[in-house]
Amino acid sequence: MNAPLSAFPPATLAETSAAKVSSILPKVRFSLRARGDLAPLDQALGVALPRRIGETVKGAVEVACLGPDEWLVLASEAAPVAQACAGVYATLPHSLVEISAREVTFVIDGPRASELMTIGCARDIDAIAVGSARRTLFDGATVTLWRDAEDRFRMDVWNSFAPHLLHLLQVGARELAAESV
Amino acid sequence: MLLIHCPYCEETLPEVEFTYAGEAHIARPENPAEMSDEDWQQFLFMRDNVKGDHFERWRHLHGCGRFFNAVRNTITDKFLTTYEAGAPRPDLAALKSSVSEGQK
Numbered sequence: 001m002n003a004p005l006s007a008f009p010p011a012t013l014a015e016t017s018a019a020k021v022s023s024i025l026p027k028v029r030f031s032l033r034a035r036g037d038l039a040p041l042d043q044a045l046g047v048a049l050p051r052r053i054g055e056t057v058k059g060a061v062e063v064a065c066l067g068p069d070e071w072l073v074l075a076s077e078a079a080p081v082a083q084a085c086a087g088v089y090a091t092l093p094h095s096l097v098e099i100s101a102r103e104v105t106f107v108i109d110g111p112r113a114s115e116l117m118t119i120g121c122a123r124d125i126d127a128i129a130v131g132s133a134r135r136t137l138f139d140g141a142t143v144t145l146w147r148d149a150e151d152r153f154r155m156d157v158w159n160s161f162a163p164h165l166l167h168l169l170q171v172g173a174r175e176l177a178a179e180s181v
Numbered sequence: 182m183l184l185i186h187c188p189y190c191e192e193t194l195p196e197v198e199f200t201y202a203g204e205a206h207i208a209r210p211e212n213p214a215e216m217s218d219e220d221w222q223q224f225l226f227m228r229d230n231v232k233g234d235h236f237e238r239w240r241h242l243h244g245c246g247r248f249f250n251a252v253r254n255t256i257t258d259k260f261l262t263t264y265e266a267g268a269p270r271p272d273l274a275a276l277k278s279s280v281s282e283g284q285k
Contacts, residue, residue: 053190053245067245068189122182122195134190137197137243 008104008162014170016177019110021169026100029156030073030081032063034094041092044084045073054132056146064133064146072133072144072156103144104162108169109152112176117153119172120165121145139168183258185239188265189247202238204228205250206270231255234273239263252276 008023015021032049034041042048047059049071056064061081062074075081078098085096108116117125120139128134133146133154141161146154157165183196210216210224229235235255240248252261252271261276 054192067247070246122197135244135246142243 008106008166013106013166014173016110016173018112018176018179019108019116019173021166021173022107024105024107024154026104028075028078028081028098029100029103030075030078031097031099032071032073032085032094033069034071034092035069036092038092040088041085041094044088045081046084054129054134056131056133064144066133066135066144101159103156103158106155106157106162106166106169107152108155109149110173111151113151113153115176116169116172117145120168138165141165183260185251185260186263187241187244187247188249188263189245190241194241194244198241198243200240200242202240202248205236205238234261234277236270238266 010023010025012020012022032041038049038051045061045063047057047061047063049063050057050065053065053067056062060075064072066072073081073096078100082096082098085094110116114125121136123136128145128147130147130149133144135142135144137143138145138155138157141157141164143158143161143165144156146156148154155165184193185196185199186193187199207224210220213221216224232255235253237251237253238248239251240246248266249263250266250268251263252273253259254261261273261280262271264271
């Protein structure tokens with residue numbers, strides 16, 4: 001059983017005038033790998049899998065395209081997704097692995113959330129489109145970074161890196177708030 | 182920091198997301214059991230160590246996870262191009278002239 005295991009129950013973990021960092025209720029996460037004609041999987045999941053890396057789609061499940069043949073699927077329940085995909089396995093062989101327990105999700109929002117992201121992420125944060133998601137590096141740890149709005153990010157962090165990144169975000173949020181502009 | 186264009190993500194991204202993966206276009210012998218020790222040693226260990234334009238593999242490890250090929254000048258550290266794994270080796274002369282055209 002891949003039960004969600006987390007030392008971060010939903011709570012506000014840091015709140016300053018610059019940004020708020022909170023952990024949210026763990027979702028069911030799947031890693032989906034498939035190649036070829038994806039139409040059967042589109043049908044099984046009830047959403048059209050995004051074909052471009054970085055694109056996301058939200059319907060019955062939330063899907064982000066992480067690689068040419070790799071998707072991250074977020075759902076509220078595991079069994080329906082697993083069953084639906086198992087139903088098309090014969091027509092389109094694929095790999096669907098539940099990874100719910102692997103990561104915790106932090107939400108970073110606030111007027112200076114995008115500035116807070118720059119303390120750990122070497123990407124050009126302004127170039128990240130709203131509504132996109134990608135895997136990237138945050139202060140040495142691999143994370144999945146979602147941009148839900150101009151000033152709201154979601155970050156899926158592996159359990160073992162979470163305390164370190166949380167501490168970094170807490171310090172960063174305080175430092176940005178203490179800055180006299 | 183280098184900026185590297187990932188041919189799969191179609192974005193130019195910071196070097197920290199990538200790892201270097203050795204020389205490109207080295208085909209694994211079809212039947213290693215039939216090879217002499219010398220040939221096998223050549224395949225396994227001997228690399229060109231080019232001074233200048235080098236065909237090499239990179240991996241977008243903290244991103245799409247894909248291996249791809251690149252042409253990088255080992256003296257200036259400038260990337261001439263990157264292209265998908267499995268694509269044929271690009272013509273170096275044409276590549277250089279198109280890069281120098283772009284710089285004019």
